[in-house]
Amino acid sequence: MPRYTLRVPPRCSQDERPTLEDVAAYAGVSRSTASRALNDDAYVSPRSRAKVLDAARDLGYSPNQAARSLVTRRTDAVAVVLSEPEAKVLDDPYFATVMHAAYRELAATGVQMLLMFVDSRDDVPRTIRFLEGGHVDGALVFAPHQGDPLPTALRLLRVPVVFGGRPGTKSRGTHAVDFDNRAGARLAVRHLLQTGRRRIATVTGMLDHPAAADRLAGWREALEEAGIDHTGLSEAGDFTMASGERAITALLERAPDLDGVFAASDLMAAGALQALRRAGRTVPDDVGVVGFDDNPSVAPAMSPPLTSVHQDPREQIHQMVKRLMALLAGEPVRPDTIMLPVTLAVRDSA
Amino acid sequence: MPRYTLRVPPRCSQDERPTLEDVAAYAGVSRSTASRALNDDAYVSPRSRAKVLDAARDLGYSPNQAARSLVTRRTDAVAVVLSEPEAKVLDDPYFATVMHAAYRELAATGVQMLLMFVDSRDDVPRTIRFLEGGHVDGALVFAPHQGDPLPTALRLLRVPVVFGGRPGTKSRGTHAVDFDNRAGARLAVRHLLQTGRRRIATVTGMLDHPAAADRLAGWREALEEAGIDHTGLSEAGDFTMASGERAITALLERAPDLDGVFAASDLMAAGALQALRRAGRTVPDDVGVVGFDDNPSVAPAMSPPLTSVHQDPREQIHQMVKRLMALLAGEPVRPDTIMLPVTLAVRDSA
């Protein structure tokens, strides 16, 4: 009857990390019992559990995750993939919020977040390889551009994926959580109409971006609903501040009488404010401006503070994580898009 | 003589991922040869190498990283740890730059970035456990607060760590890459002096933050060097915009004659501009304002565009990664702090 009674001393060489076997020997039990105690399985006597936990503490034991996930086939890690050109991710505070919210949300469910950026097409194979490599149990993906090869590549993956925002490609058969961009744009335009504006222009995002296209559609709908002409009042931007500035300059040229601007992002609204100021127009007296995103560190900080369509990235992440967890738990969830409502945060600019 | 001649068909069950053994069998070689071919070792005939690579492609093989790192004891992943309260990371665009730069830099060296946030003391044990768990080969850590328990805990770790910014605790024996905050502050103040300001106030960051303390020290030094009194001209902030606003309001009360402000961050400078505007002072005519960080998406966007001390987070990350790679390669690098120079980006605010 092999009864471990001798207590081996802790390992001397400091870079040799103790293994489960070491802990077991030190505690005077078997590897199996040690494993059970550490993973608080049932069927371990309080006595051996205590001995094992003490041993683990004494030896400074921490389990080797590679070994564990080799057998459990789980990593307890989830990738967050941002597929956007570098400049975009840097400038747009939306992504900072997303990253942090994702971290909190995943940490709360005991899952480690692995953040990945996909800057260009060149990064796609590396990303796929990584996701395939069994590093993660699943992925939350933000890939908003039409024609982004990533979503298509991900379809073939053996890893569950939930998209944030409608992916550029056909979204049938994928899990996604999106904001109601169209309704948000309508809210913005209706607010401008209510404050007496009649010549309401829009600065759009990149139109290969479904969210941008939806915001444009919402603007158009709200104006047509009110029976107001909008010919020549739309100008394309790319979500950056500079593009907002350029767009307004062009619009003022075409339509000097404009009295309202709906910018499809807060940053473009910031550019718009700058261009309007330069052109000698005051906001909100001459022109009312409404943004989109209502980023807490941008919109209220502008002068004047920006009225903006409020969306809550935290809620988006929350829903995405919830869906992903359901998938990981093997629940039979039908792939579909969850649509989150948006509201209007009214400040001084309109 | 066991010669694998039969070509087994690809596995049918789609969620069963092919293993190296499968690839080897399909290619008609042994597991060892397949491994050598895929890791392009020497001593593999061109013929078998080709067969193996074809097989891997046909079967859609991707190696199991857990199994690999179990034996190699390497993960080819590095953690980036941001130890800051949530609000800070969200608001401060500096961190967005850091994250992205780290990703690019690490990807270029073939290393995957794992991003971790440490919001509160409660997160420390989990973080330590993760880093200890063999998930990563090393870590880049931003933990700027004095009294942050993380750096001390990391000392006991068997994982190489490089700090970004001087860690709050004693930095002896640690690797770190910092900016020359003191010199930056002196640059800012000298510029204000050169433009004729004489009553130059400062809004500091949290003073448990070595960087904030250094910037304060630089401000004081430059003024004393010029023989100018600075009593009562320093007010504590916490790097946020709101705190900048509050601080300036308080300073104007105490010293209505102030004609220069050095804010220890761009966001606080933004708050300062707002408070000055509210008090009826114009910038730069009545008061010159200089910020710190020169964040590309903040400083140039202000009205007026902000003169700010320019630091380059990319360079910081570059140096940090370089150092970490040296440590991982086993090079005998003496622990020390690399000090990066800063410059002054002159715009309209001063």
Added chain:
DNA sequence: AAGTCGTCTGGGAGCGCTCCCAGAATGGGA
């Protein structure tokens, strides 16, 4: 007294990979 249950334990197998080593094939020299 023998049987049955529930609790607890140790050993073995095996996850998928890399490394080491022995041996087979190959290609020159002596």
Added chain:
DNA sequence: TCCCATTCTGGGAGCGCTCCCAGACGACTT
């Protein structure tokens, strides 16, 4: 012709863990 170095190959061991299974033990019932 033989022999040695060189190139190439396959099998075995083992990384550290979890899971399964068989068995030990005690506390019950029959």
